[in-house]
Each structure stands twice: as C-alpha cells, then as structure tokens.
Amino acid sequence: MTNVNVSARKPFGKIAAYCFLIILSFACMVPFFWMISTSLKTKATTFQFPPQWIPADPQWANYVNAFSFAPFATYITNTLTIELFVIIGQVVSCTLVAYGFSRFRFRGREVLFMIMLATMLIPEQVTMIPTFLMFSKLNWVDTYLPLTVPAYFANPFFVFLMRQYLLTIPKDLDEAAKIDGANELQILWKVLVPVLRPSMTIIVVFTFTNVYNDFMGPLIYLNSPEKFTLAVGLANFVSSRGSEWNLLMAASTVVVVPLLLIYYFAQRNLIGGIASMGIKG
Structure with missing residues (x-):
C-alpha cells in the first residue's frame, strides 16, 4: 500500500x-x-x-524610424569588430595558460595558480583609474585597443574552467602523441583542442555576452560617436529621444536578437560543457 x-x-x-x-x-x-x-x-x-x-x-x-534616428548599423559593426578580436584573444590566451597549468609541472605552479585566482577578488572599480591612466599614457584612448588587447592576457575565470576541463582528459593521449613525434604545441592543437570544444563554447558565449553588454568600457575609452558600440549607442538614444519608448523598444528588440541567436546555436555545446566541467584539483 x-x-x-x-x-x-x-x-x-x-x-x-x-x-x-x-x-x-x-x-x-x-x-x-x-x-x-x-x-x-x-x-x-x-x-x-x-x-x-x-x-x-x-x-x-x-523599426525603420529607430534606425534612421541613430546609426545603429555602425554601432553593430563596431560591436562585432570588438567581439571578433576579444573572442580570438580569450580563446587563444586562456587555452595556452590553462594548458600550461594543467600539463606542465614546475616549481611554484600551484602558488601562481592561486595568485591568478585571487585576482578575481579585486573589484574592477579599484583598477579602473590606474588602467585608464596607463592606456592614456600609451595614447590608446579613443581607440579599440583598450577594449581588445587585455583579452590576450587571459581571463582568470576562463583559465580556471578550461584547466579543470583539461584535468579530466587522460594524459595517455599526450603520451601517445609524443610517441608519434608530436611536440607540445602539436599535442595541444591536434589532440586536445578538438576535445576542448565544449569549454571553448562556454568561453565564446560568455565573452560575446560580456562584450556585447559592456557599457562602462566603451563609455570610458571611446570619444568619437562613429566608434560607439551598441550599449553606448542605446544610452545616447535614450538621452536624445527618451520620451519615444516605442522607438527605443524597437531598437532594443533588434539589439537583443544576436544574443538570442548565439545562445540558440550554442546551447547544446554550452549545456554539455557546463555539465561535463570537472572539479578535479
């Protein structure tokens, strides 16, 4: 019963x-x-x-009126240009750093890894002014360099995710490739990168979303209206035509479409990558 x-x-x-x-x-x-x-x-x-x-x-x-009042086509082009360079930088740099932390054994490896993770505890507001002064001294203000170059120095969070994923891959694959005469870069490119597709999908999707929604970075470093991104362009649209909410919602609807598309096409690898992400130390 x-x-x-x-x-x-x-x-x-x-x-x-x-x-x-x-x-x-x-x-x-x-x-x-x-x-x-x-x-x-x-x-x-x-x-x-x-x-x-x-x-x-x-x-x-x-929809036609919204795009006639503001150059959203230019904003989209600028945003996608930044997206391209940042995604390439994040994927390449995070893969190389994670490969080093997961496959190489050297003195102080764990200490360096913990220091890298500790940098995630530093609030962005603390480093905002020193970073701006540094880029200003380099004459990079009003260019896309401050928004793209830092991506080539690896994101600690993405390095952690990819390192944990690499630790779940047996080293027997590396040994077999070494027996066939492959060097470290060949092992990474030909053996491990095809297996790392789920974790790379996570990096691509998260990076795309972060850059697409980034408002503070372009607001600080970009002065020329023709270089503005979508986030800054929408903010200017609100300030100039704030009472016309129907036009603002039309522009916002078009702006949100790329985010929906990337999540739709990447959802299988994204969910699979998150589910299979190891927590091995």
Missing part, C-alpha cells in the same frame, strides 16, 4: 514541478513580451491602461 502511494505521488510531483517552472518561465518572459509589444505601438498607446499586449494596428515602421 505504501509503495502504491509513493508511486502515485511521483507523477503528481512532476506535474506540479513542471507547472511551477512553466509559470516561472512566463513570468521571466513578461519584460521581453512587453518590449516587443511596445515596439509595435504608437507613442500615444505606449502606456495606456489596461495595457494592450497585441497592438490592434502594429507600427512596423517603428
């Missing part, structure tokens, strides 16, 4: 859990639905009460 009651509770528990998750998902999607709905409204009907979720007369021209 007890077993029957327990087995009867399991389907009920699953149904309740799924219902709760569905309700929570809809609650999280409400701002996104409101953004799309507002992007298709007129200025007069933006804040009408009760809210009209499906506009009776969709204003598709809002």
Whole structure:
C-alpha cells in the first residue's frame, strides 16, 4: 500500500514541478513580451491602461524610424569588430595558460595558480583609474585597443574552467602523441583542442555576452560617436529621444536578437560543457 502511494505521488510531483517552472518561465518572459509589444505601438498607446499586449494596428515602421534616428548599423559593426578580436584573444590566451597549468609541472605552479585566482577578488572599480591612466599614457584612448588587447592576457575565470576541463582528459593521449613525434604545441592543437570544444563554447558565449553588454568600457575609452558600440549607442538614444519608448523598444528588440541567436546555436555545446566541467584539483 505504501509503495502504491509513493508511486502515485511521483507523477503528481512532476506535474506540479513542471507547472511551477512553466509559470516561472512566463513570468521571466513578461519584460521581453512587453518590449516587443511596445515596439509595435504608437507613442500615444505606449502606456495606456489596461495595457494592450497585441497592438490592434502594429507600427512596423517603428523599426525603420529607430534606425534612421541613430546609426545603429555602425554601432553593430563596431560591436562585432570588438567581439571578433576579444573572442580570438580569450580563446587563444586562456587555452595556452590553462594548458600550461594543467600539463606542465614546475616549481611554484600551484602558488601562481592561486595568485591568478585571487585576482578575481579585486573589484574592477579599484583598477579602473590606474588602467585608464596607463592606456592614456600609451595614447590608446579613443581607440579599440583598450577594449581588445587585455583579452590576450587571459581571463582568470576562463583559465580556471578550461584547466579543470583539461584535468579530466587522460594524459595517455599526450603520451601517445609524443610517441608519434608530436611536440607540445602539436599535442595541444591536434589532440586536445578538438576535445576542448565544449569549454571553448562556454568561453565564446560568455565573452560575446560580456562584450556585447559592456557599457562602462566603451563609455570610458571611446570619444568619437562613429566608434560607439551598441550599449553606448542605446544610452545616447535614450538621452536624445527618451520620451519615444516605442522607438527605443524597437531598437532594443533588434539589439537583443544576436544574443538570442548565439545562445540558440550554442546551447547544446554550452549545456554539455557546463555539465561535463570537472572539479578535479
């Protein structure tokens, strides 16, 4: 009798859990639905009460008008240019550093690794002014160099993730490659890099999101309007046409599309990489 009651509770528990998750998902999607709905409204009907979720007369021209009032095409090009160089820098540098920490044995390796991890505890606000002064002395202000060059010095968090992943890969693969005459770089490139695709996907997705949403960096280092990124461009759009929320939501809808696309196409490797990420020391 007890077993029957327990087995009867399991389907009920699953149904309740799924219902709760569905309700929570809809609650999280409400701002996104409101953004799309507002992007298709007129200025007069933006804040009408009760809210009209499906506009009776969709204003598709809002998207055209939003892009005519601000050079969002230029902002997108600038952002994707920075994205390209930063992603390449993060993947290459983090892979090399993680490979060194996971495969090479040298004196002070663990101490250096702990020092690298400790740098993540330093707030960004503490280093903001010294970093700006350094780049100013190098005459890099109003260029993309301060936004891209630091990516080639490895991110401690990404190095930690990739190192933990490398520790789960048997060293027998390295030994077999050495027997065939491969050097360290050949082992990394031909043997380990194909296996590291899930962890590299995590780095690419997280880096893309961080750079895409970065507002403070471009705001500090970029002065020329033609060099602005999407985050700064949207902020300027708010300051210049803040009362036209329908146009702002139209621009925001277009801006959020690349983020949705990269998560959609990378979700299999992203979820698999996070699930298989080891915690081996």
